[in-house]
């Protein structure tokens with residue numbers, strides 16, 4: 690069993706509150722108001738800027754060169770690919786890159802990103818990976834669960850584009866590689882006594898993901 694599976698099984702309620710959130714269900718059916726999705730996506734762009742910094746921190750916290758390379762690939766994937774999806778979708782609504790970058794940061798965005806950064810700063814690479822895990826593995830699972838959904842309504846094409854991005858083979862590979870990378874790190878740093886502290890980090894990150902969806906719904 691991978692460390693990720695152990696952490697998920699230990700936190701099923703928090704995990705489901707994130708991966709099966711009303712925002713996700715609305716996205717799959719198309720009932721999610723487009724305004725909620727736009728709010729989410731603009732905040733997510735800011736989220737990704739800080740997330741890139743967290744991956745840069747993972748380079749620094751890496752115990753070996755192969756970890757440094759893995760972290761660098763993750764950093765490049767966010768800055769060269771994932772942020773482009775946001776810029777592309779926002780451009781189609783007339784929101785420019787400059788407007789995106791000057792969007793005021795919501796407290797939910799601050800809470801989640803600073804939590805991840807702080808967890809990485811005070812801990813080792815394994816703590817940081819566990820804080821990153823719900824984000825990276827969760828989106829893969831959400832897109833896979835909803836891959837065959839057919840969103841209806843005015844924002845159907847946007848929601849389909851979003852689901853396709855994360856259900857794609859390259860992204861699914863990113864999620865699988867991350868699970869393996871975390872297992873490799875756990876061979877160096879993991880002790881049974883550490884599991885409960887790691888589980889707390891995983892739980893907090895999963896709840897912050899659910900709060901991030903909720904922010905979109907409540908705007």
Ligand SMILES: Cc1ncc(C[n+]2csc(CCO)c2C)c(N)n1
Nearest residue numbers: 733740766767771824825828863901
């Ligand atoms: C709130 C929030 N949670 C998770 C992701 C997904 N995500 C963030 S970085 C990354 C790795 C890219 O290689 C992925 C999939 C997101 N965009 N926003």
